[in-house]
């Protein structure tokens with residue numbers, strides 16, 4: 001609960017593993033968090049910590065040999081009923097309706113998400129007709145409006161172009177238009193600006209913020225860029241090796257981080273106050289290979305505050321620090 005609001009999406013103890021001949025990759029290993037209506041939840045963590053697989057699990061688009069092995073993903077619908085997404089078949093009508101119409105997805109590389117042999121318009125029209133009973137002409141009109149709403153100039157002409165004819169920024173806008181064409185209540189944006197230059201990145205973030213204000217939708221924003229999180233998020237989830245190690249409001253995370261991993265992530269952001277000759281602090285050690293997760297706290301081999309005999313023995317649980325903030329670390333275990 002947050003200000004009496006019920007979560008739009010609740011992920012509880014989610015475990016998604018990839019079963020390979022060489023071993024099992026525990027991509028997501030007990031992740032728990034909530035997304036609130038109209039708010040932006042930032043999900044941050046180093047490469048490989050399970051951010052994208054978490055998003056794919058929610059949308060039920062995990063690639064084989066991946067599988068959700070445990071946990072619950074509860075989506076609250078517009079009529080206040082709840083649906084447990086892990087119970088639905090990925091190809092069921094209900095899941096297909098949820099994907100697109102209730103939860104939209106935007107990801108990093110719009111070039112690969114658009115077909116090279118169909119126009120942008122054909123793909124928007126298809127997405128709209130999949131979820132709404134409108135004829136082709138109406139869908140096309142909606143598509144043009146969708147392109148206009150994301151700031152694409154001359155949308156009535158652009159709609160007949162191919163993705164490769166658009167610049168990177170326009171392509172990302174077109175992808176947002178597709179994701180929003182059916183008015184989802186939750187937008188999952190997985191590294192939406194990583195492939196873009198900084199100016200275009202700022203424009204796309206502004207656009208997402210404006211669209212969120214107009215539509216009141218929730219955004220789950222996945223990024224490894226803490227600057228983007230600081231600018232966009234209301235709440236933050238910090239992931240490490242498939243687990244949530246800390247969560248809190250954006251103020252908690254930036255001004256009063258608790259977990260040694262969160263602190264290390266924050267120290268690795270370049271600051272304008274850092275003298276140009278001082279070396280950037282980096283997090284010592286590297287992420288363990290996903291087949292060889294350490295026992296105990298997954299961060300202990302890299303942790304400057306590691307307590308021998310404690311951190312390497314049992315896994316810490318998420319502890320409540322204050323109203324919004326939780327941390328999974330023995331330093332805060334009561």
Ligand SMILES: Nc1ncnc2c1ncn2[C@@H]1O[C@H](COP(=O)(O)OP(=O)(O)OP(=O)(O)O)[C@@H](O)[C@H]1O
Pocket residue numbers: 018025026027028045046047048049050051052053054063064065066224290
């Ligand atoms: N299709 C797959 N088959 C096998 N392993 C996979 C597959 N997809 C992801 N993984 C593994 O799952 C783990 C989590 O990957 P994920 O893509 O969620 O990381 P991420 O946090 O999104 O990283 P990045 O910041 O690089 O996008 C990684 O170890 C990755 O190698």
Ligand SMILES: [Mg+2]
Pocket residue numbers: 051052053190
């Ligand atoms: Mg990813």
